[in-house]
Amino acid sequence: MNRKNIPKKDQLKIWARDNWHCRYCGKPVFFAPTLKLLEELNPGHTYYHKNGSKGKMIEPFVWGWASVDHVVPVTRGGKNDIENYVTACWKCNLSLKNKIIDSGKSEPINKIESEWDGFSGLYPILLEKIGRKKDEWALLLS
Numbered sequence: 001m002n003r004k005n006i007p008k009k010d011q012l013k014i015w016a017r018d019n020w021h022c023r024y025c026g027k028p029v030f031f032a033p034t035l036k037l038l039e040e041l042n043p044g045h046t047y048y049h050k051n052g053s054k055g056k057m058i059e060p061f062v063w064g065w066a067s068v069d070h071v072v073p074v075t076r077g078g079k080n081d082i083e084n085y086v087t088a089c090w091k092c093n094l095s096l097k098n099k100i101i102d103s104g105k106s107e108p109i110n111k112i113e114s115e116w117d118g119f120s121g122l123y124p125i126l127l128e129k130i131g132r133k134k135d136e137w138a139l140l141l142s
Contacts, residue, residue, distance in 0.1 A: 006068055009140050010082060012120070015066050018087035020118035023108035024096065029066035029089050033137050034119040037126040063091035066118055071108060 020029050035048040047061060069088035072078030086108045088096070124138040134142070 021112040022089040023086035024092040031118040031120040065090040
């Protein structure tokens with residue numbers, strides 16, 4: 001199950017549970033839909049690029065998108081449930097692809113206590129500023 005198949009409400013639960021920090025490297029992660037809206041409001045400021053292209057986005061946004069990673073990959077017997085998911089920055093998620101803890105994947109670190117929300121709180125505000133109706137993300141964040 002890739003991230004697009006994980007229900008948005010579950011993704012938000014996982015990111016909130018992990019305080020919007022990567023459970024592998026400990027860095028704060030960013031809610032990509034908010035970055036996309038920031039780019040729409042400020043074209044050319046390179047907050048967001050649809051492919052996350054380095055050189056077309058401001059650091060730390062390049063590798064800092066919030067994603068969900070399987071602690072134990074499904075291909076290795078892991079389950080598609082919240083207990084087997086952790087928040088991962090895009091960089092860690094891509095570098096850990098299909099690895100398991102015994103073969104080079106780090107054990108997830110304890111979650112970091114933080115008030116950080118990955119800019120998710122800005123999403124409904126920016127959506128309204130642009131003049132769009134609330135979408136699924138905005139409704140879930142409300």
